[in-house]
Amino acid sequence: MITENTTQPITSRRSFLLTATQVVLGLGLVSAPTIACAKAIKKRSLSFVHTRTQQELTLVYASGSAYDRRALTKINRFLRDYNTGQVHVIDPKLLDILWAVKGEMGNKGVYEIVSGFRSPKTNRLLRQGHSGVATKSLHMQGKAVDIRFSGASLAQVRQCALEMQCGGVGYYPRDGFVHLDSGQFRTW
Structure with missing residues (x-):
């Protein structure tokens, strides 16, 4: 499934991601481009501020195909249920989607968390x-x-996530947030 545009020079991160996705999907290796591209990068980091707790977190959560268990534990705690305090394991694929979207946005910015895990x-x-x-x-x-x-x-953010087609993308402009998830690609 490699298309003609893969022979053209890669001039942007988006071109790279699209080309890599076409190659990887053409070989049938993965179903989500962010996973394939993310694992090719040595270190992946994210920065968050929680809008309800005012806590901040910046860390490297993965290197290549290996996820840092300590960093994942910190993320699990950070994205806990804001109402009950309950902590739950956060899907690393979701983190890779956030990382890829951040890259598309120029790596300049912090994720403002409205809601993470919910009991x-x-x-x-x-x-x-x-x-x-x-x-x-x-x-x-x-x-x-x-x-x-x-x-x-x-x-x-919505447009970028839609173009990546990795997981669910919900758009709530009146409420001031975008929903991203690591489920099947769908939009609302």
Whole structure:
């Protein structure tokens, strides 16, 4: 499935990601371009600020195909349920999606976390007040985050994630966030 544009010079990170994706998907190695491209990079880092707790976190969470267990533990704690304090394992694929989106945004900015992991209790509370909260939300599995990115508009983050087609992309401009998850590609 390598298309003609793969013979043209790679002039941007987006060109590289698209070309690498076409090559990798053509070989049938993976289903998500961020995973393939992320594992080719030596060190991957993320920076967060939590809008509810005001805590900040910056760390390297992976190097090549190896994830740093200590860093993942810190991320799990950081993205805990803001209501109950419950900690849950966060899907590393979700982190790779965040890392790839950050790269597309020029690596300049910090993720502002609106919601990370949500316990069933918190999810039920949110469902009572908002019609858009899913009964079986991927937030409850540690596979979703609601974010803003300080280096780009919500529309830019949404567009970037849509172009990558890795996981779910929900757009909530009135509420001031974009939902990203590591499930199947879908949009709303």
